[in-house]
Amino acid sequence: MLSRHLGKWEFRPDQLEMAREVEAAIDEQRHLIVEAGTGTGKTLAYLVPLIAAGRRAVISTGTKNLQEQLFQKDIPFLERALGRKLRVAYMKGRANFLCREKLYAAEKRPVLEGLEEVTDFSVIQEWEPETETGDRAELRRLPADSSLWPKLDARRELCSGQKCEQFDRCFITQMHRRAREADIVIVNHHLFFADLALKENDFGAILPQHQVVVFDEAHEIENVAGQHFGVQISNYRFEELARDIQAVAAREGFGSAELDRAVNALRIRSEEFFALFDEVQDRRGFRDREQFIRKHERECSGLSAALQALGGRLKLVRERTDEILPLENRVVELTGALQTILEGDDAVFVYWVERRGRGVFLQATPIDVAEILAERLFAAVDSVVLTSATLAVNEGFEFMRTRLGLDAPRELLAPGHFDYRGQALFYVPEHLPDPRDPQFAARAAAEAARLLACSRGRAFVLFTSYRQMHIFHRQISFSLEFPCLLQGQAPHSALLEEFRETPHSVLFATASFWQGVDVPGESLSAVIIDKLPFAVPSDPIVDARIRKIRQDGGKPFAEYQIPSAVLALKQGFGRLIRSAADRGLLALLDKRILKQAYGKIFFDSLPDYTFTTCLQDVEEFFES
Numbered sequence: 001m002l003s004r005h006l007g008k009w010e011f012r013p014d015q016l017e018m019a020r021e022v023e024a025a026i027d028e029q030r031h032l033i034v035e036a037g038t039g040t041g042k043t044l045a046y047l048v049p050l051i052a053a054g055r056r057a058v059i060s061t062g063t064k065n066l067q068e069q070l071f072q073k074d075i076p077f078l079e080r081a082l083g084r085k086l087r088v089a090y091m092k093g094r095a096n097f098l099c100r101e102k103l104y105a106a107e108k109r110p111v112l113e114g115l116e117e118v119t120d121f122s123v124i125q126e127w128e129p130e131t132e133t134g135d136r137a138e139l140r141r142l143p144a145d146s147s148l149w150p151k152l153d154a155r156r157e158l159c160s161g162q163k164c165e166q167f168d169r170c171f172i173t174q175m176h177r178r179a180r181e182a183d184i185v186i187v188n189h190h191l192f193f194a195d196l197a198l199k200e201n202d203f204g205a206i207l208p209q210h211q212v213v214v215f216d217e218a219h220e221i222e223n224v225a226g227q228h229f230g231v232q233i234s235n236y237r238f239e240e241l242a243r244d245i246q247a248v249a250a251r252e253g254f255g256s257a258e259l260d261r262a263v264n265a266l267r268i269r270s271e272e273f274f275a276l277f278d279e280v281q282d283r284r285g286f287r288d289r290e291q292f293i294r295k296h297e298r299e300c301s302g303l304s305a306a307l308q309a310l311g312g313r314l315k316l317v318r319e320r321t322d323e324i325l326p327l328e329n330r331v332v333e334l335t336g337a338l339q340t341i342l343e344g345d346d347a348v349f350v351y352w353v354e355r356r357g358r359g360v361f362l363q364a365t366p367i368d369v370a371e372i373l374a375e376r377l378f379a380a381v382d383s384v385v386l387t388s389a390t391l392a393v394n395e396g397f398e399f400m401r402t403r404l405g406l407d408a409p410r411e412l413l414a415p416g417h418f419d420y421r422g423q424a425l426f427y428v429p430e431h432l433p434d435p436r437d438p439q440f441a442a443r444a445a446a447e448a449a450r451l452l453a454c455s456r457g458r459a460f461v462l463f464t465s466y467r468q469m470h471i472f473h474r475q476i477s478f479s480l481e482f483p484c485l486l487q488g489q490a491p492h493s494a495l496l497e498e499f500r501e502t503p504h505s506v507l508f509a510t511a512s513f514w515q516g517v518d519v520p521g522e523s524l525s526a527v528i529i530d531k532l533p534f535a536v537p538s539d540p541i542v543d544a545r546i547r548k549i550r551q552d553g554g555k556p557f558a559e560y561q562i563p564s565a566v567l568a569l570k571q572g573f574g575r576l577i578r579s580a581a582d583r584g585l586l587a588l589l590d591k592r593i594l595k596q597a598y599g600k601i602f603f604d605s606l607p608d609y610t611f612t613t614c615l616q617d618v619e620e621f622f623e624s
């Protein structure tokens with residue numbers, strides 16, 4: 001059927017095998033884990049048996065690109081091939097949608113600041129009666145950074161739910177209705193786990209009941225699940241609460257001098273509290289909390305008291321409009337979260353703090369999500385299908401199964417459709433010093449420059465740390481005759497765009513470019529990686545996981561650090577060969593892969609690339 005409808009159809013045995021596995025898993029109500037190498041055609045391999053089974057399924061993806069590919073390309077293609085309409089809903093986070101109630105309220109009582117907001121307002125006003133979905137992605141004329149949109153979006157925090165006059169016409173209600181009527185619901189991992197965590201709190205589910213879940217890009221779910229089953233507070237959450245209370249009070253007419261004083265006190269106390277973390281760079285553990293509270297008693301109890309006073313003030317508002325209860329709930333939620341972060345003594349959590357730009361985030365994250373997922377996901381859904389190009393270590397799934405709490409699933413390794421031996425050369429320079437040697441950075445950077453001369457730029461140089469990235473960039477970027485881009489110079493998507501559009505460019509980057517980045521064709525002809533990407537204990541979550549494995553009598557290096565490094569390396573190298581026509585060099589500047597016993601696990605886990613330690617082979621590869 002597919003061959004009749006797809007002009008460039010190629011028969012792929014792996015794709016068929018994967019489809020049969022998905023079909024069997026659904027039939028037998030079992031779970032399935034599939035590593036599907038790039039080029040397997042995995043989306044059709046799970047969509048076809050899902051549709052044939054006729055059971056309600058949720059497909060959860062790691063990236064927006066994949067969600068859009070499913071909804072706009074793969075599903076319409078299958079509809080044409082099958083000759084029938086499929087009932088598919090695409091669900092997104094609430095902040096993507098317009099809140100009609102807020103828009104109408106703003107028409108009566110303007111909330112606009114500046115000329116740009118006035119223009120944006122009329123764009124949204126014109127669009128509202130026409131749009132069927134209320135999804136801002138339709139609004140191409142609205143600037144991406146519009147300051148008006150956050151005042152009018154449908155975030156849960158300011159929604160009065162069924163009490164709202166617009167509830168039946170609300171775009172969120174309609175999205176939920178479409179999802180209830182659909183056979184397939186497409187979401188992203190964040191929405192999926194937010195839903196699972198909400199169900200846990202019995203606070204109202206987002207997703208309709210379903211019997212099958214497919215996680216595409218499933219290698220990401222441990223971290224995403226951790227975020228949603230934990231607790232987080234940030235200076236932004238306090239600022240937003242203060243702003244929303246004042247905006248609602250102005251709109252609903254319950255503002256008062258006392259309320260203003262309580263809101264301002266919260267702002268001041270929040271600033272004082274979060275300023276205590278001024279010296280934090282990136283991420284670090286938040287371990288000695290008892291001592292912290294003793295030392296900063298005034299700031300900690302001050303913030304807590306300001307929240308309580310504000311909650312009390314809201315209770316005194318006489319005109320009980322529908323908007324007040326959600327605000328009160330937020331005060332209660334934040335009070336509980338602050339208390340958990342400061343005083344929680346649950347050993348299953350790791351407590352940590354992170355700075356991102358102006359934001360300070362304090363978090364309690366479960367060290368291990370395996371038990372949570374075993375109970376809330378794998379025991380609750382008939383069939384869960386996990387798929388990605390990187391799930392297997394040493395040709396097995398034990399690591400993933402243990403991390404995720406998945407017991408005895410069906411398993412399949414589908415290596416993919418590419419001729420890796422013919423398409424990629426894997427080079428390890430044996431003559432470089434060990435990465436722990438002080439000479440390493442200078443010598444490895446010079447080697448990277450030689451490789452970039454062979455590939456004529458057109459490369460990602462990927463690093464395991466920012467520090468190393470800057471050292472390499474400083475040392476070689478001025479002498480390279482190719483345009484050099486550096487992570488941090490511009491937003492992620494802008495850098496990638498520039499890389500695609502600038503011939504022979506070289507991008508120096510760290511972790512966020514190791515996965516989900518797709519540059520097919522000649523613009524990317526080499527991926528150079530500085531070191532084996534071992535997770536380091538300086539990261540608080542990694543540190544907590546390592547300690548836990550050790551406490552439980554395990555060996556963290558063998559059981560956690562090596563397997564996660566294998567998967568990260570596969571991800572990084574996976575950037576190179578994205579189509580059957582791609583060809584290029586993979587270079588790892590870390591000779592430990594040759595010298596240490598664990599190196600074999602890396603080799604056995606990677607695709608069957610042609611391997612060399614000889615620079616001349618690299619030169620000849622690019623000359624041929």
Ligand code: SF4
Binds near residue numbers: 099100154164165
């Ligand atoms: S139900 Fe909530 S999101 Fe929908 S229009 Fe009303 S307030 Fe806005």
